[in-house]
Amino acid sequence: MTQKTIETVETPAVLIDEGVARRNITRYQAYCDEHDLALRPHIKTHKLPHFAKLQMEAGAVGITCQKMSEAEAMADGGLEDILITYNILGAAKRERLRLLAERVPRLAVTVDNAVTVRGLSETFAASGKPLPVLIECNTGADRCGVATPQDALALARMVSDSPGLMLRGLMTYPPVGGGAAVAAFMGAAKALLEDAGLACDVISSGGSPDMWTASAEAGVTEYRIGTYIYNDRSLVTRGVCTWDDCALSVLTTVVSTPASGRAIVDAGSKTLTSDLFSLTGHGHVLGHDDVSVARLSEEHGTLEWDGGDRFAIGERIRIVPNHVCVVSNMVDQVWLIGADGGLAPYAVAARGGIT
Amino acid sequence: MTQKTIETVETPAVLIDEGVARRNITRYQAYCDEHDLALRPHIKTHKLPHFAKLQMEAGAVGITCQKMSEAEAMADGGLEDILITYNILGAAKRERLRLLAERVPRLAVTVDNAVTVRGLSETFAASGKPLPVLIECNTGADRCGVATPQDALALARMVSDSPGLMLRGLMTYPPVGGGAAVAAFMGAAKALLEDAGLACDVISSGGSPDMWTASAEAGVTEYRIGTYIYNDRSLVTRGVCTWDDCALSVLTTVVSTPASGRAIVDAGSKTLTSDLFSLTGHGHVLGHDDVSVARLSEEHGTLEWDGGDRFAIGERIRIVPNHVCVVSNMVDQVWLIGADGGLAPYAVAARGGIT
Numbered sequence: 001m002t003q004k005t006i007e008t009v010e011t012p013a014v015l016i017d018e019g020v021a022r023r024n025i026t027r028y029q030a031y032c033d034e035h036d037l038a039l040r041p042h043i044k045t046h047k048l049p050h051f052a053k054l055q056m057e058a059g060a061v062g063i064t065c066q067k068m069s070e071a072e073a074m075a076d077g078g079l080e081d082i083l084i085t086y087n088i089l090g091a092a093k094r095e096r097l098r099l100l101a102e103r104v105p106r107l108a109v110t111v112d113n114a115v116t117v118r119g120l121s122e123t124f125a126a127s128g129k130p131l132p133v134l135i136e137c138n139t140g141a142d143r144c145g146v147a148t149p150q151d152a153l154a155l156a157r158m159v160s161d162s163p164g165l166m167l168r169g170l171m172t173y174p175p176v177g178g179g180a181a182v183a184a185f186m187g188a189a190k191a192l193l194e195d196a197g198l199a200c201d202v203i204s205s206g207g208s209p210d211m212w213t214a215s216a217e218a219g220v221t222e223y224r225i226g227t228y229i230y231n232d233r234s235l236v237t238r239g240v241c242t243w244d245d246c247a248l249s250v251l252t253t254v255v256s257t258p259a260s261g262r263a264i265v266d267a268g269s270k271t272l273t274s275d276l277f278s279l280t281g282h283g284h285v286l287g288h289d290d291v292s293v294a295r296l297s298e299e300h301g302t303l304e305w306d307g308g309d310r311f312a313i314g315e316r317i318r319i320v321p322n323h324v325c326v327v328s329n330m331v332d333q334v335w336l337i338g339a340d341g342g343l344a345p346y347a348v349a350a351r352g353g354i355t
Numbered sequence: 356m357t358q359k360t361i362e363t364v365e366t367p368a369v370l371i372d373e374g375v376a377r378r379n380i381t382r383y384q385a386y387c388d389e390h391d392l393a394l395r396p397h398i399k400t401h402k403l404p405h406f407a408k409l410q411m412e413a414g415a416v417g418i419t420c421q422k423m424s425e426a427e428a429m430a431d432g433g434l435e436d437i438l439i440t441y442n443i444l445g446a447a448k449r450e451r452l453r454l455l456a457e458r459v460p461r462l463a464v465t466v467d468n469a470v471t472v473r474g475l476s477e478t479f480a481a482s483g484k485p486l487p488v489l490i491e492c493n494t495g496a497d498r499c500g501v502a503t504p505q506d507a508l509a510l511a512r513m514v515s516d517s518p519g520l521m522l523r524g525l526m527t528y529p530p531v532g533g534g535a536a537v538a539a540f541m542g543a544a545k546a547l548l549e550d551a552g553l554a555c556d557v558i559s560s561g562g563s564p565d566m567w568t569a570s571a572e573a574g575v576t577e578y579r580i581g582t583y584i585y586n587d588r589s590l591v592t593r594g595v596c597t598w599d600d601c602a603l604s605v606l607t608t609v610v611s612t613p614a615s616g617r618a619i620v621d622a623g624s625k626t627l628t629s630d631l632f633s634l635t636g637h638g639h640v641l642g643h644d645d646v647s648v649a650r651l652s653e654e655h656g657t658l659e660w661d662g663g664d665r666f667a668i669g670e671r672i673r674i675v676p677n678h679v680c681v682v683s684n685m686v687d688q689v690w691l692i693g694a695d696g697g698l699a700p701y702a703v704a705a706r707g708g709i710t
Contacts, residue, residue, distance in 0.1 A: 010710040066654045087610040115668040144611040255442040256499040274629040299421045313470040332707040352687045355365040
């Protein structure tokens with residue numbers, strides 16, 4: 001079987017420029033090194049042990065996962081330091097966590113409520129290896145997280161008193177631009193914990209939009225980001241990176257040119273997804289700044305521009321999606337673009353398991 | 356291994372009430388039978404040969420697929436009459452189509468341009484079995500399709516003159532409420548084809564929102580719909596069905612209750628998807644009409660209501676998604692709810708292959 005190229009691979013196809021991804025890894029690791037921040041990349045973006053290992057080799061302290069199946073796939077791939085930033089609930093998931101802890105040298109989780117703490121303690125009390133736990137704090141994103149530093153102290157006390165658990169510190173997923181709120185909340189909570197004689201070795205924050213101002217979040221010891229390895233239209237639009245920094249694109253074929261100013265491609269919402277992230281349109285057509293990905297149906301994308309002929313039927317174009325993390329999740333396989341332009345298929349190890 | 360139930364299966368999980376799905380199949384088949392319409396269900400909604408076969412047994416004339424991988428999965432499952440409503444382009448896909456035609460007794464495609472026609476003719480000219488082709492017409496949805504009945508005639512003539520191809524008729528995917536436009540366009544095009552001595556045995560229209568007025572689309576011989584087998588929030592909102600007719604729901608666990616009027620569940624955009632379909636919110640919480648699925652991140656859903664406590668951490672709730680077709684596409688496995696309440700895992704055969 002001859003090697004596939006951008007001209008011969010079937011479309012739609014998710015392409016990854018490995019050189020660009022490596023450059024993104026190196027560049028942000030250098031920023032973290034310079035500012036004395038531990039970097040803990042979130043693998044939800046790529047779901048590939050291959051890239052998680054490159055992130056570790058570059059100097060990351062460990063990786064972040066968002067669910068059990070991601071963590072299990074990373075453990076299968078040999079990753080040894082995993083933080084699952086999620087309340088792990090229910091007997092079945094706790095048992096998976098216990099089994100995972102037996103084979104991952106450093107495995108930790110976050111909690112924001114007493115029910116989760118009680119369950120984890122029940123599972124890990126008999127274990128010879130206590131489970132490290134961070135308290136999730138709400139610094140304004142209004143998703144999970146305890147509401148106040150006092151609440152953080154109360155839950156930290158409970159963790160500290162719970163057999164099988166080991167308090168490690170605090171964690172937050174802040175809103176964009178929330179650096180000052182993070183510093184205020186975490187500073188107050190850390191002071192309360194220390195006054196109470198409780199451990200607070202780690203203060204973990206994150207988020208790609210604010211990645212270049214992470215060092216301004218006073219007190220934060222660790223930063224978690226995912227998207228930075230591939231980048232996407234949302235981050236280019238925010239000024240966080242340029243199109244040249246985008247490692248992932250969706251290769252698609254023009255299948256119809258039914259009217260002036262309109263063309264249809266074979267990538268729809270089942271490839272690009274419907275994530276808008278407050279943007280207009282569904283992606284950026286590389287090399288055609290004035291063309292919008294105006295609408296998606298499941299297997300069709302509708303391109304629109306100011307009229308006239310532009311694309312030929314059968315022509316291949318590349319679209320940078322609004323949000324890369326959800327695109328990796330759509331496909332069983334991505335294609336890594338080699339230095340010679342050849343494409344190597346790569347299975348997306350952590351896709352498919354939704355639990 | 357004991358059988359899973361709604362209380363024990365890990366979440367998030369996609370549940371299908373097979374009794375409701377069967378009732379939906381039967382009810383719409385009865386409508387089509389009464390109105391002398393051939394029904395050709397679109398399997399993009401369920402991607403399961405199991406349900407495609409039930410649709411055929413109920414009286415469907417065949418099935419509709421949107422891409423090669425769906426059609427191949429259905430052929431593997433024993434389906435024998437498949438229409439792929441897509442311009443099949445490129446040497447690799449045409450070769451897959453040729454191989455598929457060898458094992459599917461009745462396989463047809465649609466075209467809306469000369470490039471596609473030339474390619475298909477090249478591939479099928481040497482075959483002993485000509486490929487049936489429908490001309491795709493734009494009746495106002497402004498996706499694919501020739502623009503006028505005259506254009507339909509010109510392309511039909513080309514198909515008719517192309518070795519290896521056999522003209523079957525016309526096809527459209529109309530806009531919602533487009534029945535009158537369909538009747539006008541298709542009536543005019545059919546008259547032109549018949550005047551020219553060209554075959555127009557099939558006039559195929561479709562769309563779930565207008566399913567109960569399909570019979571008003573004068574001249575249409577065949578109707579294609581997908582969503583009706585499961586139904587979803589978009590169709591309930593349009594008045595096409597009720598919550599009791601919704602066969603698919605996402606079972607999810609409350610993982611955090613961080614504030615009055617807010618709870619977080621373990622189903623996010625990687626399960627429910629971001630499809631809005633012009634709705635506000637991301638799904639309907641069964642039994643809690645006043646609770647909105649206000650925001651999704653990848654693995655979290657944020658429920659909001661008018662304040663107060665409502666859900667307990669660990670509680671399981673069911674969400675009917677905005678759009679079911681894209682939810683089936685997110686998971687490798689769904690769970691069929693049996694009459695005894697037990698859950699049977701079922702692999703989603705046609706998921707994963709994006710080409």
